[in-house]
Amino acid sequence: MGKPSRKNRLTPQEARKALYIDFEGRKDAAPVLLGCAHRAGRGAKPWIWQAVTDPLFEPLTRIDGDIELLLLPDAVERILQRAEANDRLIVAWSEHELDVVMEYCPQHLARFEARFVNARTFAVYWRNAVHGGNKPATRDLPTYLALVKYPLPEGAGPGRAGETIRLVRAALEKGQGIDGLTDNQRHRWKQLRDHNLHDCHGMKKICVRAADEIAARQA
Numbered sequence: 001m002g003k004p005s006r007k008n009r010l011t012p013q014e015a016r017k018a019l020y021i022d023f024e025g026r027k028d029a030a031p032v033l034l035g036c037a038h039r040a041g042r043g044a045k046p047w048i049w050q051a052v053t054d055p056l057f058e059p060l061t062r063i064d065g066d067i068e069l070l071l072l073p074d075a076v077e078r079i080l081q082r083a084e085a086n087d088r089l090i091v092a093w094s095e096h097e098l099d100v101v102m103e104y105c106p107q108h109l110a111r112f113e114a115r116f117v118n119a120r121t122f123a124v125y126w127r128n129a130v131h132g133g134n135k136p137a138t139r140d141l142p143t144y145l146a147l148v149k150y151p152l153p154e155g156a157g158p159g160r161a162g163e164t165i166r167l168v169r170a171a172l173e174k175g176q177g178i179d180g181l182t183d184n185q186r187h188r189w190k191q192l193r194d195h196n197l198h199d200c201h202g203m204k205k206i207c208v209r210a211a212d213e214i215a216a217r218q219a
Helices: 012-015 056-060 072-085 096-104 106-115 118-131 143-146 161-172 183-218
Strands: 018-022 035-039 047-053 067-069 090-092 116-118
Touching: 012 143, 018 072, 018 096, 018 118, 018 183, 035 072, 035 161, 047 056, 047 183, 056 067, 056 072, 056 161, 067 118, 072 090, 072 106, 090 096, 090 183, 096 116, 096 143, 106 116, 116 118, 118 183, 143 183
Parallel strands: 018 090, 047 067, 090 116
Antiparallel strands: 018 035, 035 047
């Protein structure tokens, strides 16, 4: 079996240093939320840097004080600066994040692609190389999270991101800001942020384990 290309491969050191990112948005539209994880957390709680990337969603930054509004090109630039300052790779589960940068901020594409790693391709390679092809039935992130026994809290699973964004967008478009959001819509937004956080941290756990097991096998 051939080795994956350089951008789809991580050493143990690279896996631990990398920035793990995830965009949240509706299909065929610019994302509204970007999450980036690169360390375990503060105390027992996983930590993530998040930015709202759609100005319509700016009122949501006032619900919690740990998220800011950055236009998408500026948010991507922030990620690139962090990656370049500490020689980190940028890891996402699929090519989606690369496609987003290509479409909505192509001025950053060359720098972004130079550091980009497709975690899903790396995870599939890991399962084939280390576990004799006994890989999960699907290539979805939740399947691999279950494989490494990463616990997802209630509301942090897949399937509701697009619907949550649609509901919250419709409420914000009425121009009443956070006062126009129902308790359910606020709760759904919190769940979306939790989903984003755990996707990033779960992806890191997959990649660190994969990199360690591949390195051990090669040794």
